[in-house]
Amino acid sequence: MTDWDNAFTGKTKTGMVGSHSFGGAGSFFRTPYSRDLTGVDVAVSGVPLDIATTNRSGARLGPRAIRNASLSLAWERPWPWQRDPLKEMAVVDYGDCAGGLLSVAQIETHVATILASGAASLLLGGDHFISYPSLCAHAKVHGPISIIHFDAHTDTWPSSGEGINHGTMFYKAAKEGVVLPESSIQIGIRTTNDEPLGYKIVSASDVHKQGCDAVIAQIKARVGDNPVYITFDIDCLDPAFAPGTGTPVPGGLSSFQALDIIRGLIGINLVGMDVVEVAPSYDHAEMTAMAAAQIAIELLCLYDECRSKR
Numbered sequence: 001m002t003d004w005d006n007a008f009t010g011k012t013k014t015g016m017v018g019s020h021s022f023g024g025a026g027s028f029f030r031t032p033y034s035r036d037l038t039g040v041d042v043a044v045s046g047v048p049l050d051i052a053t054t055n056r057s058g059a060r061l062g063p064r065a066i067r068n069a070s071l072s073l074a075w076e077r078p079w080p081w082q083r084d085p086l087k088e089m090a091v092v093d094y095g096d097c098a099g100g101l102l103s104v105a106q107i108e109t110h111v112a113t114i115l116a117s118g119a120a121s122l123l124l125g126g127d128h129f130i131s132y133p134s135l136c137a138h139a140k141v142h143g144p145i146s147i148i149h150f151d152a153h154t155d156t157w158p159s160s161g162e163g164i165n166h167g168t169m170f171y172k173a174a175k176e177g178v179v180l181p182e183s184s185i186q187i188g189i190r191t192t193n194d195e196p197l198g199y200k201i202v203s204a205s206d207v208h209k210q211g212c213d214a215v216i217a218q219i220k221a222r223v224g225d226n227p228v229y230i231t232f233d234i235d236c237l238d239p240a241f242a243p244g245t246g247t248p249v250p251g252g253l254s255s256f257q258a259l260d261i262i263r264g265l266i267g268i269n270l271v272g273m274d275v276v277e278v279a280p281s282y283d284h285a286e287m288t289a290m291a292a293a294q295i296a297i298e299l300l301c302l303y304d305e306c307r308s309k310r
Contacts, residue, residue, distance in 0.1 A: 015087035018075035037117035041089035052129035062278035069289035107133035125276030132169035142227035216264035244283025
């Protein structure tokens, strides 16, 4: 009989845990909660921050919403992958990054602690600014990072003088040498920014017209063998698929397109991941949270496949 509260009593590397989606503790895909990172391959953690938003707030509730939505998906190996990442790897829900109004230093330390244990990090946001301290922690381990950035926005605007926000962090990361724009790529963009800072842009229109296979080829050619961080802003998806976000933009990717691209990236040197900008107050029928949970588990599948081929 399946244990009801696998979040508390479960063990890693046991695979997907099927039980009622409406009961038990809401860990990410019912993985066990743990602050002990001994032998852990991937630590999933939330960063409930949205003080860097520029439009509608609410992404601080994203990690909880993604975990809750994941419960109804946790009953079998993700299709069409041939490996169950929760059976192949020791994955724990590391809880949330603690603190009142989280600072850059707190988030960077949180991620650095995970990386120092030998585990990889999958962050659940939270607004998109959380990627910056996460990238800083990764760059201290791997050197300057290449990013695969799914988004409606480039997030490479310089600061307006009012401080940093969720539209400035990839400008800051590029200027500081944390990210290598010349080997990074942004997918799904559909807002105007006349200074791309050297990042390659594949617009949402490009994805629709060229098809997923062509986009996958461009991504792999761009990042090569460099250490890669995938950051997925849920507003990359069209509002028809993800209405629950702070800055929705019509004309985006379908959930199928996003997942098809992720599934085609086996072979990259993936070192870190995040899924951000879920704002459940604007969601309908958990559509956005469900999409984010699916994307997050598929990133784990991708990480497992990439790791197994190194």
